[in-house]
Amino acid sequence: MNKVVANAGEAIKGIRDNMTLMVGGFGLCGIPENCIAALVKSGVKGITCISNNAGVDDFGLGLLLQTRQIRKMISSYVGENAEFERQMLSGELEVELIPQGTLATRCLASGYGMPAIFTPAGVGTEIANGKEVRNFNGKDYLMEYAFEADFAMVKAWKGDPAGNLIYRDTARNFNPLMAMAGKITVAEVEELVKPGELDPNQVHTPGIFVHRIFRGEKYEKRIEQRTVRKHS
Amino acid sequence: MNKVVANAGEAIKGIRDNMTLMVGGFGLCGIPENCIAALVKSGVKGITCISNNAGVDDFGLGLLLQTRQIRKMISSYVGENAEFERQMLSGELEVELIPQGTLATRCLASGYGMPAIFTPAGVGTEIANGKEVRNFNGKDYLMEYAFEADFAMVKAWKGDPAGNLIYRDTARNFNPLMAMAGKITVAEVEELVKPGELDPNQVHTPGIFVHRIFRGEKYEKRIEQRTVRKHS
Amino acid sequence: MLDKNGIAKRIAKEVKDGMYVNLGIGIPTLVANFIPKGFNVELQSENGILGMGPFPYEGEEDPDLINAGKQTVTLLPGASIFDSAMSFGMIRAQKVDLTILGAMEVSEKGDIANWKIPGRMVKGMGGAMDLVAAAKHIIVAMQHVNKAGESKLLPECTLPLTGVRCVRKIVTELAVLDITPHGFKLLERAPGVTVEEIKKATAGKLVIEGEIPEMVID
């Protein structure tokens, strides 16, 4: 299999207005920087974006908020940026908040062909409104549906032409889950290696889940909260 | 964390008659040989055994069948051995057959704290008898419950004292799933390395799922179907 | 009339470049030998392999590397290994494009029976129920009639089912047939086999429209 495309512009071909897109990453860690830049350039509008967070004002998904390309965010934690807050409060941006584990598991469910899952997260809260509650062994669970996106954009550390992906440290986060949940999954990687160079036992995302892959450029990898200790 | 025990005998301490045990492996590939040997030695009886297969006459779970320690097998494919067949036909041994993917996913569900999952496997067949059928997006699914075992016994390639495990090739199979589904999970490994020697990114089973770990001895790793090609 | 390799050869023509394919035990396994050289096709084995290669050279067998039929195999460059939950996950999510498996009986509605014969030792369904319930496209490789000369393409299966309304195409020693809302639709005859012979060997509803071509397998 050879799923290599030349660049981010090629990789996002076919993304049209009003599509649902998944974007991997946790905070600014492990986000598909090149795909986001290409989306900004493409000018597609009305995006429903499923991503755990919404970036900061001038980086990550914040860039797509600045240009008002996002119509709706589905996330677990947002608002590290002022523009997001402004758009949300003015009603320009729709926001749906989902517990983080529910978000992750709904992606997994999609990748594993399971139409719904049960989780106790949100039972007895406003998140449960309108949802089916079911008791198993004396404990209540919400039934939550799998979700799928028209495109999923993920970032990995290494990849090969077959689409196999390996992530690095906590840049893994939602990436392998969203990679499984895209009708079309686009992966950008720091290193694109030859077939056979990845140890089959170390592959996190088997290539079957990935449709297009390219080597990303100039990763900024911005740190959101630089916390350090002093040598004692 | 230090979860290292001296040997298989120590590792299976607490296994009593009539318990439910999960045993990793697919065919004879990736089976916990040392744990099985220790179980034979222990003489515990009335075991309900959840394992994809039942070994062969003189190896794997076949050893526990010879000694009539197993009361019930829950598997997807059995009967590569004559003693199994004899016990089943005579009614000495109870057998419950489950689709392979259902078996795997019920273990996963347990490890992920999900009380039940939905799968299309078995819809419209005798496997569906007595089970809840539910339609999602026009397709029928069976609801299948998570399962848990009193003990899960798994085999990995490498492990560390914290219980982190790495499997090799298709010896992975059910092992990481059963490792998550044991109330007490016992792992035997070919190599027990020092903390920090395993790359955290390559760990397949995080140590939190493992309660006891030991280095196994004298792996026979018998091949069930030796198929080869000739140099051309 | 086709032999086993002939059936496998004909099925191989259904495999397209870029497909992920799961091959069952028996005739389906032989299909791998006839996939055109230039094709990028990855074989999935449900015990946890994508990119499965041929049998190892003698002396290179690895007990840790087997396929779902428990045979020693190899990995091709670009292969990956995963656990059984992910393996059946990708099957269930229809990421695997094509599943080829054997059958004891197929009904005109596409029901399949291939795991259990009442009164005989039952070995289990293995991954077959998951595969047939979830696969995007299923081709059955089977004998048209049993040893007693009775048709295995039936109005209704008589054996316990593996899955319902899931088979799309059947290749036998006599013919290629699609399952349609109207029954088994005859598409091709095996070399030297007449439509009449196929009619006689098919107990289920058989749809014959126009001239039925003889299959070309080389």
Place this chain on the structure above:
Amino acid sequence: MLDKNGIAKRIAKEVKDGMYVNLGIGIPTLVANFIPKGFNVELQSENGILGMGPFPYEGEEDPDLINAGKQTVTLLPGASIFDSAMSFGMIRAQKVDLTILGAMEVSEKGDIANWKIPGRMVKGMGGAMDLVAAAKHIIVAMQHVNKAGESKLLPECTLPLTGVRCVRKIVTELAVLDITPHGFKLLERAPGVTVEEIKKATAGKLVIEGEIPEMVID
């Protein structure tokens, strides 16, 4: 009266050798500093770490290695990394022994509110709803009263809930309390704090049995 470090110190005494612990943002994070040296305790961070270590030395920050608070961290020997589904899976399956988090309000039944204030910008629940719904044992680190002097230990939460009947223990600047079927049970007073002061600061039902000892935190 305890300061933030005092609350963290007292909570650290609830951490037992061999535990897997998830620490929320704020005071809970400080607890890590007071876990006894000899203890084998592994910290879980819900973005995908087991065996989280302290902040990196200056210049050694790695953008690919952060905790759930998005702070740069390190890994200890024996650490492992996993995806968000497995991370919340191990939380949901109660493999994590102890979760310590902050709260805006807790009710006498053990309900907790810590994610949303109507009329204010809502940032989201992050992993809090998953943690409180699934954790085996939850300790809340919080201020007993808000800046207006109003109790945050209430008969019923007034803010939108994060989880119901899930909190087991609360440590505030004034006291240690358990949630019991009869309400908040006072276990310990902070140094220099009287039972009367705690009574006044607690709006929910407070159970006081016998002499209430002053807590020992060093």
